[in-house]
Structures are given as structure tokens and as C-alpha cells.
Amino acid sequence: MLQHAYEILHRADFAPCTLGDSCLQSPKCHPRFTPAPNAHLHVIDSYCVMLFNQSELLGHMPTLAVTPRTDADKPDFILASDSKRLPGPDVIGNGGRIWSDLHPVRVLSVWRFVEACMLLLQRSRLYRSYWMSHLCYIALYVDENKDVFDDNDLKPVHKAAFDVLRSGKGHPLDILETPQSEV
Numbered sequence: 001m002l003q004h005a006y007e008i009l010h011r012a013d014f015a016p017c018t019l020g021d022s023c024l025q026s027p028k029c030h031p032r033f034t035p036a037p038n039a040h041l042h043v044i045d046s047y048c049v050m051l052f053n054q055s056e057l058l059g060h061m062p063t064l065a066v067t068p069r070t071d072a073d074k075p076d077f078i079l080a081s082d083s084k085r086l087p088g089p090d091v092i093g094n095g096g097r098i099w100s101d102l103h104p105v106r107v108l109s110v111w112r113f114v115e116a117c118m119l120l121l122q123r124s125r126l127y128r129s130y131w132m133s134h135l136c137y138i139a140l141y142v143d144e145n146k147d148v149f150d151d152n153d154l155k156p157v158h159k160a161a162f163d164v165l166r167s168g169k170g171h172p173l174d175i176l177e178t179p180q181s182e183v
């Protein structure tokens with residue numbers, strides 16, 4: 001799958017890396033506290049598209065399809081241009097969904113993203129601050145955009161951990177590392 005994705009992006013004119021070990025995405029230079037991609041292509045200069053093996057980040061999910069469904073009631077993926085599930089830009093024109101006339105881009109739905117970050121937070125001590133920063137960002141995002149997410153879509157343990165984070169009353173690991181029978 002990763003090789004397939006790489007080839008598709010290459011055919012779409014994303015540039016293969018020519019920087020070798022001096023590239024920030026190379027195993028030698030990649031920042032230590034963020035996961036290094038298994039492959040990458042360059043968009044402009046050091047701005048890259050990073051590719052990861054599914055088994056390393058989303059191993060809990062079924063094998064990814066090339067074009068996953070985005071129309072289920074509780075989808076694993078949504079279109080990045082979905083006007084029903086994603087907000088438009090903020091008052092100064094930043095953020096929000098992408099334009100619908102661009103090539104369709106599928107992204108994890110909010111509940112799947114939260115679930116993935118929770119599982120990765122539990123699994124990796126080295127990258128804990130990295131996954132926590134994602135969870136903090138998404139907590140702010142769902143508080144500002146009430147319609148994008150129903151926390152009842154999460155498993156009870158992840159819902160409880162996300163509630164702790166959003167309330168500021170503890171760390172998600174306080175819940176995630178508690179034996180589930182006690183939650």
C-alpha cells in the first residue's frame with residue numbers, strides 16, 4: 001500500500017527526495033520526538049508529504065482501501081472538503097475544510113483520529129508529547145466546532161480519557177492506563 005501511494009503521488013508530480021541524509025525527513029535528521037516517515041516526497045523545498053506504514057500508526061484499523069468509503073453513518077474517513085462534517089474557514093480566512101473543486105482528499109474522521117492518537121499515546125513513550133499535542137489540538141477544535149464530532153462514537157475508555165483532557169482535570173493516560181474494569 002505504501003509503495004502504491006508513493007507511486008501515485010510521484011505520478012502526480014510530487015518530487016522524490018534528492019537530499020539524502022541532509023533531508024529533515026531522513027532517518028538521520030528527523031526530529032527525535034516525532035515519528036519518522038517510511039517514505040516521503042517533496043512539495044516545495046522542505047515541505048513534504050510523509051507516508052507511514054499503516055501497521056505503525058493505524059494498525060488497529062482494517063486494511064486501508066485505496067478509496068475508502070466516506071458516506072457511512074459513522075465513517076472511518078471523511079472528505080477533507082465535507083461541508084456537513086467540517087467547518088469553513090475562520091473569520092480571517094484560515095483553516096477549515098478544503099475547497100470541493102480540488103482533488104478529493106480523504107482524511108480520518110474525528111472519532112477515528114482521536115482513537116488513533118489515544119492508542120499511539122499509550123503505545124509510545126518516545127512520542128507521547130507529539131500525540132498529546134494532536135489530542136490537545138483536536139480537543140480545542142471540537143469545542144469550537146460542536147457539530148463535527150459526537151464523542152459517543154468513541155469506545156467508553158477513549159471517551160472517558162478525552163473527557164478528562166477536555167475538562168483539564170487530568171491526563172488521558174490516567175484513564176488509559178487504568179485497568180478497564182475500573183473505568
Ligand SMILES: [Zn+2]
Nearest residue numbers: 017019023025
Ligand atoms: Zn527529503
